[in-house]
């Protein structure tokens with residue numbers, strides 16, 4: 075068990091934006107030092123607002139937070155020294171070269187001379203940017219820019235690194251490369267990483283602990299395995315031939331939960347998800363029960379519980395349906 079003080083601790087953070095938009099509604103986070111902690115949630119859940127407060131770029135309306143032991147409101151300068159931030163928007167100067175960007179960032183943190191050059195070379199090497207070091211950043215690919223962004227966040231050897239949606243906008247190959255890089259960083263001594271993401275797969279793969287954010291608060295927190303393990307048995311997902319209304323949904327879920335094998339049934343639009351001990355064995359009985367209740371099933375798939383199921387259980391909605399835009403298919407299509 076880790077007995078050291080938390081690297082990040084937030085208590086009951088609230089934040090309302092003009093127009094009465096509640097971004098945070100009692101956000102509580104505790105991140106042990108030296109781990110990758112994933113804040114997972116759909117667009118608009120409040121992840122960026124949380125990161126802004128923890129990195130001293132915004133003030134909460136109420137609540138408290140410490141990062142690396144420093145209070146974000148009382149001691150913002152100390153917090154800034156202790157953290158590295160990789161924001162959603164790149165902070166690199168596109169006209170300057172990769173090397174120049176790193177040198178400037180190092181100088182801002184008080185590095186100079188041989189120590190600065192050593193650190194810059196080390197980071198260029200490590201993020202496979204050495205060959206491109208003398209080229210202006212505007213000619214870099216998306217993946218190279220993102221790697222440079224992470225290198226910029228690490229120049230001054232922070233204790234806590236914030237990665238806000240580190241792979242959004244990257245193609246699958248660059249995303250996989252970035253995951254490997256973050257995985258390596260995670261092994262680095264003492265570094266704590268707070269990662270925000272709306273990719274279930276990203277959180278599942280990288281984070282030792284995950285907190286699911288929904289409507290400005292944490293709905294559930296734990297290791298990916300523990301969260302998935304909470305869901306006993308298999309998930310059976312069925313697609314109905316025809317959409318059903320409110321009354322029909324209740325009738326179908328009642329018909330399914332009446333079966334002894336069924337732990338839980340949820341119906342949304344055309345989709346019905348059921349939790350059972352043994353998915354393959356249960357399918358015939360599920361189909362028969364739906365048939366008796368007057369519904370035709372177009373397809374049925376059996377899956378081990380995924381983080382999507384965890385989200386559905388705790389937020390009461392399917393992740394892919396909350397997540398707007400083309401990312402939904404990827405985000406929902408995990409395992």
Ligand SMILES: Nc1ncnc2c1ncn2[C@@H]1O[C@H](COP(=O)(O)OP(=O)(O)OP(=O)(O)O)[C@@H](O)[C@H]1O
Nearest residue numbers: 091092095096097116117118119120121122123124
């Ligand atoms: N400056 C702002 N002014 C008004 N509303 C804002 C502002 N910033 C965020 N919001 C609103 O606050 C809520 C939380 O936004 P936030 O950016 O924290 O969510 P998020 O989970 O990080 O989503 P995303 O992945 O899209 O950044 C959203 O409803 C958003 O529209």
